[in-house]
Amino acid sequence: xxxxxxRHGIAVEHTVxxxxxxxxLTPKGQRRTTQVARRLQRLDLRFDGxxxxxxxxxxxxxxxLAAMNLGDRPHFLPALAPGGSFTEGLxxxxxxxxxxxxxxxxxxxxxxxxxxxxxxxxxxxxxxNLILKKAGLIGIQLGQxxxxxxxxxxxxxxxxxxxx
Amino acid sequence: xxxxxxRHGIAVEHTVxxxxxxxxLTPKGQRRTTQVARRLQRLDLRFDGxxxxxxxxxxxxxxxLAAMNLGDRPHFLPALAPGGSFTEGLxxxxxxxxxxxxxxxxxxxxxxxxxxxxxxxxxxxxxxNLILKKAGLIGIQLGQxxxxxxxxxxxxxxxxxxxx
Numbered sequence: 001x002x003x004x005x006x007r008h009g010i011a012v013e014h015t016v017x018x019x020x021x022x023x024x025l026t027p028k029g030q031r032r033t034t035q036v037a038r039r040l041q042r043l044d045l046r047f048d049g050x051x052x053x054x055x056x057x058x059x060x061x062x063x064x065l066a067a068m069n070l071g072d073r074p075h076f077l078p079a080l081a082p083g084g085s086f087t088e089g090l091x092x093x094x095x096x097x098x099x100x101x102x103x104x105x106x107x108x109x110x111x112x113x114x115x116x117x118x119x120x121x122x123x124x125x126x127x128x129n130l131i132l133k134k135a136g137l138i139g140i141q142l143g144q145x146x147x148x149x150x151x152x153x154x155x156x157x158x159x160x161x162x163x164x
Numbered sequence: 165x166x167x168x169x170x171r172h173g174i175a176v177e178h179t180v181x182x183x184x185x186x187x188x189l190t191p192k193g194q195r196r197t198t199q200v201a202r203r204l205q206r207l208d209l210r211f212d213g214x215x216x217x218x219x220x221x222x223x224x225x226x227x228x229l230a231a232m233n234l235g236d237r238p239h240f241l242p243a244l245a246p247g248g249s250f251t252e253g254l255x256x257x258x259x260x261x262x263x264x265x266x267x268x269x270x271x272x273x274x275x276x277x278x279x280x281x282x283x284x285x286x287x288x289x290x291x292x293n294l295i296l297k298k299a300g301l302i303g304i305q306l307g308q309x310x311x312x313x314x315x316x317x318x319x320x321x322x323x324x325x326x327x328x
Contacts, residue, residue, distance in 0.1 A: 043325070122293045129286045131305065131319035141295065155295040157321040161207070 001097055002104045003121075004047070004156075005114040005138040006065070009033035011057035025060045033061050033135045035164050037068040047071035048100060051092070052108040053080035061135070062108040071106060080109040086117050094145045114138060121152045133159035165261055166268045167285075168211070168320075169278040169302040170229070173197035175221035189224045197225050197299045199328050201232040211235035212264060215256070216272040217244035225299070226272040235270060244273040250281050258309045278302060285316045297323035 010029030014020050025033065050071040052062035062074035079088035089107065096103050107114070115130035118138050132138060139156030174193030178184050189197065214235040216226035226238035243252035253271065260267050271278070279294035282302050296302060303320030 119287075123283075123287045123289075123291060125287075127287060127315075129315065129317045131317050151291075151293065153293045153295050154321060155323070156326055157318060158326060159319070162320055162322060162327065 001093075001101055001142040003093065003140045003142050004104065004106045005118060005132070005140075006036075006061060006106060006108045007111055007114055007132050007134055007136050008053075008055075008057040008061040008108065009036075009064075009135040011134075021055045023055075023057050025057055029057070029134065030060070030064070032160050033064045034068070036135045036137070036160055037064050037070060039163055040065075040070055041068050045070060045104065047106040048103040049096065050074040050106045050108065051077040051080060053082075053084070053110060054078060055081060055110070058108045058110065062106075065106065065108070074108070077107065080107055080113070082110045082113055084109075084113060086120055089117060090145070093142065097142070097145050118154065118157075122154050130157060131159075132157070133161075135160050137163065165257075165265055165306040167257065167304045167306050167316075168268065168270045169282060169296070169304075170200075170225060170270060170272045171275055171278055171296050171298055171300050172217075172219075172221040172225040172272060173200075173228075173299040175298075185219045187219075187221050189221055193221070193298065194224070194228070196324050197228045198232070200299045200301070200324055201228050201234060203327055204229070204234055205232050209234060209268065211270040212267040213260065214238040214270045214272065215241040215244060217246075217248070217274060218242060219245060219274070222272045222274065226270075229270065229272070238272070241271065244271055244277070246274045246277055248273075248277060250284055253281060254309070257306065261306070261309050282318065282321075286318050294321060295323075296321070297325075299324045301327065 009025045011023040052058045052074045054076050079085045116126040119126040136159040141153045143150035173189045175187040216222045216238045218240050243249045280290040283290040300323040305317045307314035
């Protein structure tokens with residue numbers, strides 16, 4: 001099972017006009033995210049499920065993936081909001097794995113959360129030492145989640161600069 | 165300071181004809197490594213120093229980087245051979261950092277060694293949970309090596325599939 005994390009694209013700054021949860025992608029953020037999605041398309045990737053943080057910039061990022069036919073309509077996963085619960089994210093994955101051990105799952109969210117989740121999966125603790133840029137991508141090969149100490153492996157950490 | 169690890173390209177199998185240290189890159193290995201080098205060139209990368217494991221497949225990989233003008237002639241670093249000493253690699257970096265804090269350094273070597281070095285730098289211990297394919301690349305932003313607990317960050321882990 002492959003788990004991907006995509007950080008939302010560049011969004012407008014947090015000002016009095018925009019509540020943090022309602023900051024949209026900038027035109028550049030939309031463009032860059034679309035380029036990343038097109039690249040994933042060319043790699044013949046298709047996700048068996050896309051889950052997104054409910055914040056607008058993440059939803060818009062996830063919708064771009066779906067619009068590029070990389071998966072069906074994204075689901076909300078409140079745990080993907082900033083400061084969300086890693087355990088809830090893990091619980092979702094645990095329900096998917098027995099049904100489809102080869103599933104490719106996409107989580108769209110925020111930093112430092114996605115980096116912390118990735119480190120926790122792979123090394124059991126987070127030191128916030130993964131640099132995940134906007135519209136950057138993490139790929140994790142998931143081990144057997146039903147085991148007490150499953151072995152997950154990092155196979156991808158990349159930013160648009162290196163991907164496009 | 166940026167530290168890059170490049171795993172050698174695809175080499176001929178270990179048989180009675182080839183001692184492990186003298187296994188050359190296959191034509192596909194040369195081609196793929198050249199494509200990776202060309203990609204690094206297009207990203208305007210130039211290394212202030214290239215060090216390589218003394219094994220033929222790594223030397224040939226490093227020579228391709230130099231031939232593509234990504235750096236001067238590679239130096240040997242015996243510590244980059246399989247099972248080599250991480251401390252020796254670190255000692256070399258410690259001599260470079262005070263002279264050029266923005267240096268981009270390339271180490272060409274083998275798995276699982278490069279993955280172990282990367283994990284040790286970033287999390288202080290290795291669980292062998294980084295997947296580094298042949299001609300795959302790791303990028304680490306190095307903290308201040310003279311400090312007792314320097315903070316290093318992983319910004320890149322990619323394979324030719326995702327890079328080209």
